[in-house]
Every structure is written in structure tokens, then in C-alpha cells.
Amino acid sequence: MRRFCCDALAFCLICVLMKTVSAAEPAKAPPPFAGRAICDRVRFVPAKGYEGDMVGGKIAGSNVSATEGYATLAEITEVPKTGQWNELSFHGNRPYRWLRYEAPPGAWGHISKIEFYAGKRRLNFKNFGSISCKDVAHGWPRVFDGKDQKFNLFLDGEQPDGLFVGTDTLDVATAAMPTLDPPPGSFSGPLRVTLASRTPGAVIRYTLDGTLPSSTTGSVYHDPIEIDDVTTIVAVACLEGFAPSPPAEGTYLAGPHAKPGLKSFHIGNSLTQSTNRFADYAKCAGYNHDYRRFVRPGIWTYRLWEDWATTGDEEWKTTFGGLEPLDHFTVQPRDPDIAHEAKYDLLFFDLVRQKFPDVQPWFYGEWTSRARERDWDRGRVPSAQMKEVFPALTWEESASAMFLYLEDLRERVIETYQGKKPPRVLPTTLAVGWIKPWLDQGKIPGLSGKDFDEVMFFDCVHPGPVGAMLVDATWFGAFYGQSPEGRVLPVHTGLNAEQAAAISRLAWDVVQNYPDCGMYDEGSVPVAAPEFSLSPAPIGAITRVTLNSKTPGAWFRYTLDGTTPTRTRGYVYCGTISVRPGMTVKAMAYKSGMADSAAVEATYPAIQPITQRFKIPENVVVERNIQYGQAGPDPLLLDLLHPAKPSAKPRPVIVYVHGGGWNSGDKEAGMRRLPEYAATGEYVCATINYRLSFQAAWPAQLHDCKAAIRWLRAHAKELNIDPDKIGVMGDSAGGHLSSMLALTGERPELEGTSGSPGRSSRVTCAADFCGPSDLVTFTAGRRKKNDPEMMVALLGGPTLEREDVARAASPMTYISSSAPPLLILHGTNDQSVPLYQAETFYAALKKAGVDARFIKIVGGTHGIREPDVIERVHTFFDKYLRGVDAEISEAEVQSKPAG
Numbered sequence: 001m002r003r004f005c006c007d008a009l010a011f012c013l014i015c016v017l018m019k020t021v022s023a024a025e026p027a028k029a030p031p032p033f034a035g036r037a038i039c040d041r042v043r044f045v046p047a048k049g050y051e052g053d054m055v056g057g058k059i060a061g062s063n064v065s066a067t068e069g070y071a072t073l074a075e076i077t078e079v080p081k082t083g084q085w086n087e088l089s090f091h092g093n094r095p096y097r098w099l100r101y102e103a104p105p106g107a108w109g110h111i112s113k114i115e116f117y118a119g120k121r122r123l124n125f126k127n128f129g130s131i132s133c134k135d136v137a138h139g140w141p142r143v144f145d146g147k148d149q150k151f152n153l154f155l156d157g158e159q160p161d162g163l164f165v166g167t168d169t170l171d172v173a174t175a176a177m178p179t180l181d182p183p184p185g186s187f188s189g190p191l192r193v194t195l196a197s198r199t200p201g202a203v204i205r206y207t208l209d210g211t212l213p214s215s216t217t218g219s220v221y222h223d224p225i226e227i228d229d230v231t232t233i234v235a236v237a238c239l240e241g242f243a244p245s246p247p248a249e250g251t252y253l254a255g256p257h258a259k260p261g262l263k264s265f266h267i268g269n270s271l272t273q274s275t276n277r278f279a280d281y282a283k284c285a286g287y288n289h290d291y292r293r294f295v296r297p298g299i300w301t302y303r304l305w306e307d308w309a310t311t312g313d314e315e316w317k318t319t320f321g322g323l324e325p326l327d328h329f330t331v332q333p334r335d336p337d338i339a340h341e342a343k344y345d346l347l348f349f350d351l352v353r354q355k356f357p358d359v360q361p362w363f364y365g366e367w368t369s370r371a372r373e374r375d376w377d378r379g380r381v382p383s384a385q386m387k388e389v390f391p392a393l394t395w396e397e398s399a400s401a402m403f404l405y406l407e408d409l410r411e412r413v414i415e416t417y418q419g420k421k422p423p424r425v426l427p428t429t430l431a432v433g434w435i436k437p438w439l440d441q442g443k444i445p446g447l448s449g450k451d452f453d454e455v456m457f458f459d460c461v462h463p464g465p466v467g468a469m470l471v472d473a474t475w476f477g478a479f480y481g482q483s484p485e486g487r488v489l490p491v492h493t494g495l496n497a498e499q500a501a502a503i504s505r506l507a508w509d510v511v512q513n514y515p516d517c518g519m520y521d522e523g524s525v526p527v528a529a530p531e532f533s534l535s536p537a538p539i540g541a542i543t544r545v546t547l548n549s550k551t552p553g554a555w556f557r558y559t560l561d562g563t564t565p566t567r568t569r570g571y572v573y574c575g576t577i578s579v580r581p582g583m584t585v586k587a588m589a590y591k592s593g594m595a596d597s598a599a600v601e602a603t604y605p606a607i608q609p610i611t612q613r614f615k616i617p618e619n620v621v622v623e624r625n626i627q628y629g630q631a632g633p634d635p636l637l638l639d640l641l642h643p644a645k646p647s648a649k650p651r652p653v654i655v656y657v658h659g660g661g662w663n664s665g666d667k668e669a670g671m672r673r674l675p676e677y678a679a680t681g682e683y684v685c686a687t688i689n690y691r692l693s694f695q696a697a698w699p700a701q702l703h704d705c706k707a708a709i710r711w712l713r714a715h716a717k718e719l720n721i722d723p724d725k726i727g728v729m730g731d732s733a734g735g736h737l738s739s740m741l742a743l744t745g746e747r748p749e750l751e752g753t754s755g756s757p758g759r760s761s762r763v764t765c766a767a768d769f770c771g772p773s774d775l776v777t778f779t780a781g782r783r784k785k786n787d788p789e790m791m792v793a794l795l796g797g798p799t800l801e802r803e804d805v806a807r808a809a810s811p812m813t814y815i816s817s818s819a820p821p822l823l824i825l826h827g828t829n830d831q832s833v834p835l836y837q838a839e840t841f842y843a844a845l846k847k848a849g850v851d852a853r854f855i856k857i858v859g860g861t862h863g864i865r866e867p868d869v870i871e872r873v874h875t876f877f878d879k880y881l882r883g884v885d886a887e888i889s890e891a892e893v894q895s896k897p898a899g
Contacts, residue, residue, distance in 0.1 A: 061096025100166025184250025210489025268332025399433025707755025735771020827860025
């Protein structure tokens with residue numbers, strides 16, 4: 001099978017109210033179905049406001065697998081009723097193990113609730129869905145959430161097509177799951193295991209390597225299985241015309257081959273709960289591991305201590321009091337306040353140490369949220385290892401950032417910890433950081449980058465079976481000091497032997513090469529120094545750089561702030577580095593069994609803008625690099641252009657905002673647009689810099705632009721400008737920011753604090769040259785996963801993970817009837833910003849009653865240079881800034897070739 005998670009992938013979501021169309025069945029007479037559930041009814045609730053999106057949706061069933069072989073059972077043909085249960089009945093003429101609702105193309109999956117029935121019996125077993133986890137509230141698990149009685153939660157996918165939800169009915173629609181006699185466990189000597197199914201005529205197939213048999217794979221069971229060693233059996237019951245039953249699984253620890261297992265205790269939240277099969281994996285390797293845990297959903301360490309460990313809670317007392325001498329104890333840190341987290345980790349470590357002095361404490365390294373929005377992702381958690389940390393722009397860098405937090409936490413705890421064995425860091429964070437590039441690079445046969453969500457965020461939060469196995473394999477390597485390959489078998493995962501071996505190799509590579517796990521060996525032959533994928537050279541935007549070494553299997557540490565990395569200091573490299581213009585990357589290589597390499601560096605200067613590129617008329621005076629605000633260590637600068645001839649009355653102002661994808665560009669670009677306005681003697685002009693996305697993510701760019709407007713108002717008298725007549729214009733990203741200035745002038749939450757606070761940032765009018773208006777739909781097709789790098793950098797992550805930020809950064813979000821006049825200009829052949837961004841923006845503005853105009857440049861690309869268009873822009877500013885009675889034509893303009 002190509003996919004893993006057989007029992008957890010695919011699904012049956014919708015049922016609709018009105019008429020349905022039943023799919024035709026094969027002509028071959030089906031086998032007898034007595035005693036097996038046959039789905040013939042569904043109840044469902046549509047997502048509020050999206051009821052029509054369910055028309056054309058289908059109910060389907062499969063006996064092939066969770067992802068293939070679906071036959072249509074019914075189709076929704078009428079719009080269901082909103083806010084209530086709708087019911088759809090249809091002829092069910094055979095049982096199906098996997099049932100699912102398939103949303104129609106373009107529907108984004110919109111459904112609130114669904115239930116499947118066989119007559120009066122509800123078929124609610126192992127639910128699953130397509131991976132559409134934009135956030136927890138809109139992922140597929142909420143479709144089955146019985147607590148949501150008001151139907152406020154619903155599935156809302158990240159792409160318009162291919163969305164589904166469903167349930168695995170397990171063995172109510174298959175042959176009965178096999179039984180293993182005697183049940184799995186420990187035995188003093190050899191034994192014989194008998195497999196059986198209650199279903200007459202069922203064929204049992206089994207494996208002894210942990211892989212999942214099917215109706216055509218695995219050994220056919222005939223006689224009892226002779227066992228005289230550690231043996232794991234996975235068995236399914238098969239019947240012609242039906243899906244295989246769910247598997248019966250278990251490990252037999254027979255005779256002298258069984259080894260005494262360790263004892264471990266684990267506290268934390270549901271990501272600790274995700275390791276609940278660890279003892280099963282240890283048993284596959286022959287260890288009768290004693291695994292205990294105390295977890296609460298979403299809990300942080302301090303609350304476990306204050307609300308359970310010290311309150312006399314009976315469950316805690318029973319759990320803790322029932323522990324036998326422990327070998328390992330784990331906490332699951334999450335509090336970004338390192339001092340606060342360390343306080344409570346120490347309390348737990350001391351509590352356990354007093355009872356079990358020889359225990360080895362561990363920090364269980366979890367991973368960041370799917371949205372990558374925690375403090376370490378955003379560069380808000382200072383590190384003792386480096387002078388400066390930076391926002392993580394990729395999953396790999398988020399793993400590096402969180403691991404840095406864990407190491408700093410360990411150092412804080414070790415300062416006062418009194419136990420025999422200092423706490424260590426379980427490097428699961430690194431394994432999870434590397435699983436994405438391994439998937440992207442095809443290092444796990446049959447899987448790819450598309451499977452990442454299913455591996456690590458199967459239900460929007462928790463790992464799927466494969467991700468859980470990766471975590472448990474890492475634990476096994478750290479606790480038992482052995483490679484999990486060939487020992488930790490892929491039970492519960494659906495992986496084949498080759499895939500399981502790859503997962504185990506990754507886990508062992510991490511454990512072996514992380515010094516704090518205790519298995520790192522120092523050698524004498526040095527590792528070959530790191531090599532940078534991009535040679536040092538000036539760059540004008542955020543650039544991805546990878547590291548390599550001529551030593552196979554080398555690991556790397558790196559810094560971005562000038563600090564020299566060592567094997568134990570700096571970011572642990574997880575596959576990519578986002579380099580900002582002006583940065584120097586320092587890196588070193590290391591590997592267990594070898595000596596460390598020396599640190600090397602590569603500097604990537606910022607490409608400097610070409611100044612005085614545009615000719616300035618003699619009657620225009622330019623004042624450069626005037627500071628209008630401060631952003632951290634960086635001054636915010638603008639250039640002023642004003643007529644050489646003084647004016648008796650204040651002049652209106654035109655402000656230019658440069659483009660460059662929010663991650664490059666400079667105020668010098670304004671010298672191409674503004675001189676002609678200043679040369680008329682009627683305008684003072686300003687061209688401004690703002691923080692680029694490699695310096696700060698959204699909304700820093702808007703904050704800076706607003707600061708410039710406020711600064712101009714604050715200095716209106718000395719500049720002899722009219723504070724009530726300020727217009728803005730910009731190209732591309734600058735067009736987007738100009739529209740944002742026009743539409744958000746009275747929103748305090750978007751103001752920022754720099755540049756004359758207390759003044760208004762509203763503008764009188766705005767001209768938007770080719771700017772995007774809706775960042776949620778900006779990438780060719782809504783919520784496309786492979787966002788341009790400029791979007792990822794601006795939003796602090798992919799659109800699908802940062803949709804709330806994308807919406808907050810979209811001019812479309814702020815349209816109201818009080819908006820000032822806007823002029824939109826866009827080329828029909830713009831390959832950078834799709835034309836529909838301008839068309840939908842204009843339509844929405846007009847619908848709201850805004851004085852908006854739209855000029856379409858037929859054949860135009862990403863850039864406005866047509867003289868007729870530039871003349872109309874001039875007329876637009878004359879009309880709204882100087883009060884000139886003029887008409888502005890909205891007729892289409894034919895683009896002319898450059899030159």
C-alpha cells in the first residue's frame with residue numbers, strides 16, 4: 001500500500017437531506033451479509049452560510065482500503081436546511097468497511113456534522129478525514145464533535161477539491177477480527193499460538209515482522225504458530241467480497257530471549273499521550289517495558305503541579321503512589337518563560353528524585369504547532385547561547401528554535417538540580433524537524449512531502465501512527481541505547497518494512513549524534529567543514545541556504561548573529577536556513593565518532609540600491625534620509641522632494657511606498673514616480689522606507705507606513721504642507737500598503753507606536769499600482785500550499801498556517817463606505833499578482849459605495865509605465881488633493897512594448 005494509516009485515512013462524511021442517486025452495484029451476486037452492518041442512512045448539518053456547497057456531494061463506501069475503491073452510495077441534489085440535522089436515506093445493498101462523505105469540487109469541504117447509520121444503529125467508530133487543518137476549529141475532527149450542539153464548528157479545507165470525512169466501521173462490516181490464543185504476553189518457554197475468527201469461511205493472514213497483512217499479502221494461517229523467541233504477530237481475517245478485518249496484534253516474549261524492561265513515568269499533555277504505545281514498541285524489541293503516565297489535555301507543567309500534584313488529587317496520588325523504582329522520568333516543557341518553566345520542572349524532578357534517587361530525568365522535546373505561531377517561532381525567546389535569535393520562517397527552523405529553547409531550559413535547571421543524574425533533552429524535536437525534509441526528498445520510500453500533515457498533524461494537533469512511531473523510536477534509542485531498526489516494528493502504522501527501517505534510521509541518527517543522549521563518541525579525525533549551497537554574495541531578499549559536508553552523515557550547528565557555534569551551542573541545523581540580506585552565517589560540523597570541524601562563515605551583504613538613478617529636475621529640491629521613526633535598532637527614513645520655489649500656502653503631499661515583495665526594495669524607487677509632481681510646483685512629495693519582512697513580519701510594514709504619515713502631519717507647519725491633503729501611491733507591495741493606508745486610517749490596533757504617536761494616519765486618497773488585495777487567495781488558487789517565499793516571510797509562515805494573519809493583512813478585510821477615493825491600476829497579463837485581485841477588490845469597493853476607479857491595462861504585465869495611465873494618475877491626485885474639477889477616464893488602455 002502506498003499510504004500508511006490504513007484505518008485512519010479516508011472517510012465518509014456527508015449525508016444530505018433531499019433526493020439522492022444510488023450507485024449501481026456489480027452484477028456478480030454478493031456474498032451473504034447476515035450480521036454485518038449495511039449503511040443506508042446518513043444525518044448531517046451543513047456549515048452555516050455554505051449550505052449550497054454540499055450540493056453534488058456524495059456518500060461513498062469502500063472495501064478496498066481507506067483511500068481507494070470507493071463506490072457512490074448516494075448524492076446530494078438539493079440545498080440542505082441550515083442550522084439543523086438533515087437526513088438522507090438510500091438503498092444499502094452491501095456492507096462497506098470504510099464510509100465517507102466526498103465534498104464536491106470547489107466546495108472546500110464545508111460541512112458541520114455527519115452521522116452514518118445502518119437502520120437505527122449509528123456507525124461511529126474510527127473517524128478520519130482529508131488533512132485540512134487550517135486550525136483546530138475548522139479541521140475534520142470537529143465534524144464528529146458531539147459537544148458542538150449549536151453547529152458552530154465545521155470542516156473548512158485549505159484547498160477547494162478533494163475534501164472528505166468518514167468513519168472506519170472496523171469489523172461490523174467485515175469478517176470478525178481474529179483472536180490470538182493464548183493472548184500476547186510473557187512466557188517461560190516455547191508456545192503455540194492459535195488464530196481464529198468467529199466468521200465461518202474466513203481466511204486468516206498474518207505477518208511476523210510488524211507489517212499489516214492484506215487479503216493478498218502475508219502468510220495464510222493453517223496450523224498453530226510455533227514460538228520460541230520474541231515474536232510479534234499481526235493478523236487479519238479475510239472474506240471474499242469484504243474488506244480485511246482490523247488487525248489483531250501482539251508480541252510474545254518467550255523464554256530466555258525476553259529481556260527485563262525499564263520502568264518510566266511521563267507527565268504532560270496530549271503530546272505525551274501520543275507515546276502511549278511505547279511499551280508495545282519496546283516489547284517488539286524483547287523488552288517488557290513498564291510505561292506509566294499522568295497527562296491532561298493542553299496542560300503546562302506549572303498547572304500540573306499546582307492543580308494536581310499539590311492539591312491531594314486522588315488520581316495523582318494513586319498514580320504516583322503506585323510507581324515502582326523508576327529508570328526514566330519525562331516532563332513536557334511548553335512555557336516560553338524559561339525561568340517559570342524551570343521552576344516547576346525542578347519541583348517535579350526533585351519530587352521524583354526523592355522517591356527514586358537513581359532516576360534519569362528528561363525534557364521530552366515536543367514540536368511546535370502546525371501554525372508555527374509560538375514565541376520561539378517568532379524569535380521572542382532570548383537564548384543564552386547567542387546574542388540574537390530570529391523568527392523561524394520554515395518548519396525546519398521552527399524545530400531548531402524550539403530545540404534551542406529546550407537546551408536553554410536544561411541549562412537553567414542544571415544550575416540548581418541536586419540529583420545524581422542531570423536532566424537530559426530527548427531530541428524528538430530534531431527527529432520531527434528532519435521528517436519534513438526526509439519526506440520532501442523521498443527518503444522514506446512511497447511517501448512524499450504531501451504526507452507530512454498525515455504524519456505529524458493527523459487530527460490537526462497530534463501525530464498520526466507514523467509520526468507517533470518516529471517519536472517512540474527516538475525514545476527507544478535514548479532509553480535503551482540501541483538502534484530501533486529491526487527492533488521497533490511498524491505495528492499500528494501500516495508501514496512496510498522498508499519504510500519502517502527508514503523511520504528508525506532517522507530516529508537513531510538523531511539519538512546517536514545528539515551529545516546529551518549519552519551515546520556520543522569523541523574521535524580524532526575531524527569532520528569535513530560545512531559547505532554552503534550559496535557562495536557568499538550580495539542578496540536582495542530572503543534566501544534559502546543549505547549546508548553540506550564531504551563527511552557523510554555530518555550534523556551542523558549554526559548562528560546568524562556573529563556568535564561562533566560549537567557542537568553544543570547555536571541552532572541545530574534541520575535542513576534549511578533562511579538568510580536575510582546583510583547576514584553572516586557561521587556553521588560547524590560534527591558527528592559521533594569524529595572530531596568537530598572548525599567553524600566557517602559565509603557573508604551575504606544586502607544588495608545596495610542604486611542612488612540617483614533617476615534624473616531630478618532642476619526646480620526640485622531633494623532632502624535625503626530624514627528619520628521619521630525608530631524600529632528597534634533601525635532608524636526609519638524617508639526622502640523629501642519639494643519645489644525649489646517657495647509657496648505662500650501649504651501644499652498637498654504625495655507619499656510613495658516602494659514595492660519589492662515586502663522583502664526587498666528601497667525608497668529610491670520613488671524617484672521614478674515623484675519628481676514630475678514636485679516639478680509642477682503644486683506638491684511636496686515623500687518616498688519612504690519601511691521594515692522589510694526579513695527584519696520583521698506583518699504588521700510591521702503597515703506600522704512604519706502609518707508612522708511616516710503621522711510624522712508628516714506632526715511637521716506640517718515647518719514643511720509648509722497641508723495635513724488634510726495627503727495622498728499615497730505605490731507599486732506592487734507598495735500598492736498593497738497604499739490601499740491598507742487608505743482603508744485603515746481610523747483603526748488604533750493597526751497604528752504601531754513609532755513616528756509621532758497620537759497623530760492621525762488617515763490619508764485623503766490612494767493609487768494602487770498592481771498591488772494584491774486579498775492575501776488569503778493571493779497564491780494562484782485559494783490557500784495553495786506552495787506560497788511564494790515573499791508571502792511566507794511577510795506572514796511568518798505559509799498562508800494555510802497563517803490565514804488569520806493573511807486576512808488581517810488584506811485590504812479586502814477593511815472595506816467600508818467611509819473609505820477615501822481609490823484608484824486601482826492593473827495589467828491583464830500580470831504574472832506576479834493575478835488580475836482577479838484587482839477585479840474583486842474594485843467590485844467590493846463599488847458595492848460598499850466607495851469612490852473607486854479601475855483602469856485595466858490590456859496586455860500589461862507587473863508594472864505601470866503607459867503614459868496615458870500615468871497622466872490619469874496625475875489627474876486623480878489633482879482632483880482629490882488640489883480640488884481640480886476633472887474627469888478620470890476608466891477606459892481600458894492598450895499596453896505598449898517597453899522601449
